Amino acid sequence: MASVLNVSAYLFTRIDDREQLRPVVRERAVQLGLKGTVILAEEGINLFLAGDAASVRSFLEQLRADPRFAALRARESWSAEQPFGKLLVKLKREIIRMDRPTIRPEAGRAPAVAPADLHRWLEQGHDDTGREVVLLDTRNAFEVDYGTFAGAVDWRIERFTQFPDAAAAHRDDLRDKTVVSFCTGGIRCEKAAIHLRETGVDALQLEGGILGWFEHVGGAHWNGACFVFDEREALTPDLAPHDAAVAS
Template identity: 75%
Template sequence: MASVLNVSAYLFTSIDDPASLRVVLRERAAAAGLRGTILLAEEGVNLFLAGEADAVRGFVDDLRADARFAALAPRESWSDAVPFGRLLVKVKREIIRMDRPEVRPQDGRAPAVSPATLRRWLDRGTDDRGREVVLVDTRNAFEVDYGTFAGAKDWRIERFTQFPDAARSHRDDLAGKTVVSFCTGGIRCEKAALHLREEGVDAYQLDGGILGWFADQGGAHWEGACFVFDGREALDADLAPATAPPVDAAAGAPRTVVEADPIAARVGA
């Protein structure tokens, strides 16, 4: 049985002292024997950690004792080994880079759709108002090649900073429809949904992202696996390491896997 607990979590919340908080969290995580990445910015926290179960959960509980992080809702999965080589705690300008300072989820979220609600919509083919539902994958193209929702829009972006321009060029295709943005854990689609709404699109975010969908709805309406930025590479709908190779969407054949720098990929995604 897999014995290493992996957690991913993020929260947009105002942090006025990210540099000093970095020191505290680095010391706590190191003392608990954890490995992974914690990103801090004035807009919030984004973390991916792995280790012994009690140590990981204890770290998260201590973090949520701070009122700023009380709403942190980590997603758990298991592995046979720690999928991170070291512990990194960094302060960045954004916990997920979009280069749109006017998009401020820490001031208020876009409306969210639960996995159960989205499942009902997809099963029926329309939302509760009878409108067409469009899924927009906000991830980078190479991630989408591992798997995505059936019929989801894939704009072939190479980094998340390209999403706003892609959204503007496809805005007319989304008019009059109920749009649900999604990503791995929720962080990108939260910013994406806010930006889409600023563009006049009736947009929502999938609460909990793909990993939340897997935990709640399994593999329903999903094709393939979900890329993750750690040594496991991709997870299946049971939140276990996937074994099938990713597929090149253009060529229709397994693509060559290139090991990515997880820090660079997360920050630039």
């Protein structure tokens, strides 16, 4: 029985007291028996945690009591066992490394498209203005190999810091098209969409990423599974661990 609640969440928000916040966040998670990873950076917070459902939700509620994290939204999935071996609370320069200091999502997001709207576009073969829609996978190549949207563009990058150079090399391929960048939970495609728009590409981000698509749409237009950064390895469109789905 799947009784362990897994959550992934991120928020671009200014954090000037990371060093002081780190032990507070860690102590709360320890007291609630949670395991996983929390990353704190000046640009925001990124977390993957698992544990008893009431404990996980209590932790998130405590975070949201801080006005900086009030808008934090979590994607939920379930597993039969704890998928993390320990708890880590890390300080990093960026919650997702791009090495482009001018890309500051906390100062303003790129436009987003909701899963239901993107589903409509894919079904009709174009966006609501009649333009071709290009799905751009911003994840690393090994993640893409687990599964991706049918027909998605994949530049075979090995790490996200390579994305800007790949975008420059392929910019002409995206001209006069509606580009929807996507990633696992939304964090990489949020930065990617901002960067693309700064280079003149009409780019949107998929709201909630692939996990948001699974939650609201399911497996439509999707092939395979979605890699996740824990011991479950990958999730199917019904948000179940891939291995469990195969075994059943």
